Amino acid sequence: MGGLLIPHGLGAVSQGWRKVVIVGTGQVGMACALTMAVRQRADELVLIDADGQRAAGEALDLSHGLPFGEPLRVRAGGYAEAAGAQVVVITAGARRGADESRLALLKKNAAILREIVGALQAVCGEAVWVVVSNPVDVMSYYAWKWSGLPKEKVVGSGTLLDMARWQTLLAQELGVAASSVHAPVLGEHGDKAVPLWSRVTVGGAPWEMPIPEQERLWGQVLRAGQEVIRRKGSTSYGIALAVDYLVGAILGHQERVMPVSCLAQGYYDLGEVYLSLLAVVNRQGVSRVVNIPLNDREYSGLQTAAQVLQQARIGIEA
Numbered sequence: 001m002g003g004l005l006i007p008h009g010l011g012a013v014s015q016g017w018r019k020v021v022i023v024g025t026g027q028v029g030m031a032c033a034l035t036m037a038v039r040q041r042a043d044e045l046v047l048i049d050a051d052g053q054r055a056a057g058e059a060l061d062l063s064h065g066l067p068f069g070e071p072l073r074v075r076a077g078g079y080a081e082a083a084g085a086q087v088v089v090i091t092a093g094a095r096r097g098a099d100e101s102r103l104a105l106l107k108k109n110a111a112i113l114r115e116i117v118g119a120l121q122a123v124c125g126e127a128v129w130v131v132v133s134n135p136v137d138v139m140s141y142y143a144w145k146w147s148g149l150p151k152e153k154v155v156g157s158g159t160l161l162d163m164a165r166w167q168t169l170l171a172q173e174l175g176v177a178a179s180s181v182h183a184p185v186l187g188e189h190g191d192k193a194v195p196l197w198s199r200v201t202v203g204g205a206p207w208e209m210p211i212p213e214q215e216r217l218w219g220q221v222l223r224a225g226q227e228v229i230r231r232k233g234s235t236s237y238g239i240a241l242a243v244d245y246l247v248g249a250i251l252g253h254q255e256r257v258m259p260v261s262c263l264a265q266g267y268y269d270l271g272e273v274y275l276s277l278l279a280v281v282n283r284q285g286v287s288r289v290v291n292i293p294l295n296d297r298e299y300s301g302l303q304t305a306a307q308v309l310q311q312a313r314i315g316i317e318a
């Protein structure tokens with residue numbers, strides 16, 4: 001993978017320079033790159049892919065839009081170019097088909113992740129690693145385990161997307177802006193996600209829905225990813241906006257509270273497993289977990305998610 005430096009018209013790297021590396025320049029990786037470019041999230045984006053030509057083409061394509069935005073350095077390259085990044089976003093790996101579960105990707109994507117972790121370790125030990133590749137909770141766990149990084153520094157996008165899908169649907173149902181709805185989701189990114197119905201608020205006011213209505217709506221959230229994949233082959237924009245939000249919290253040291261996949265040990269009687277809990281995100285990554293009280297249904301939902309995620313690891317070498 002040869003480095004390709006796109007002319008950028010920027011001078012020397014200044015203090016506070018924000019460098020983000022994206023590993024995997026497929027649909028998700030490039031949607032993340034475009035979102036971050038448009039939102040001026042970074043000063044420098046480095047794109048890495050096993051297919052070096054693809055990464056180079058993507059970097060060139062993105063660079064052609066630079067005259068319309070703020071200065072940005074975009075380049076494709078190898079892992080050596082990742083040195084000095086504050087954030088690494090891992091989106092490399094196979095994606096699922098419409099009728100496939102995320103967990104079915106594990107064996108293949110774990111092998112890809114192992115290779116990536118080995119390469120990143122040498123150059124990005126100071127960065128926060130944001131894992132997006134599926135199954136994201138198990139991949140985040142192995143990124144943490146194999147890298148030996150402190151747990152704060154390895155964070156998965158987790159149920160950020162599930163939460164966004166749920167909030168979008170609730171907002172449509174109520175005829176209000178999606179940003180006015182707060183509806184946290186914990187647990188697995190997938191079938192064992194745990195919607196916190198007891199915590200739903202609209203404009204800050206608690207909001208309730210009859211159980212059959214809850215089930216109907218949550219069923220739609222669970223099928224949302226498949227609905228998109230069936231129609232266009234992959235999901236990319238929703239996750240990209242979620243990742244941009246998460247990366248923004250890291251680079252801006254924002255202390256934003258959001259559900260992300262993190263080491264859950266020590267919370268809600270959970271063991272050594274990565275799944276989504278409400279966390280405060282800042283420059284360190286996961287700065288702390290917000291240990292909110294859960295009702296019985298939510299608590300047992302988390303236990304089930306943890307069991308499924310721990311079982312999925314069987315056969316993969318820790």
Ligand SMILES: NC(=O)c1ccc[n+]([C@@H]2O[C@H](COP(=O)([O-])OP(=O)(O)OC[C@H]3O[C@@H](n4cnc5c(N)ncnc54)[C@H](O)[C@@H]3O)[C@@H](O)[C@H]2O)c1
Binds near residue numbers: 024236
């Ligand atoms: N966490 C989430 O909410 C979420 C949402 C959507 C997609 N995803 C996941 O993101 C991943 C990527 O999805 P996509 O649609 O972009 O797939 P894609 O096929 O479009 O892109 C994957 C990219 O990974 C690259 N790649 C493969 N092996 C590599 C390696 N060893 N090193 C570097 N690059 C490598 C491929 O060349 C390809 O460019 C999938 O696992 C998908 O399931 C996660």
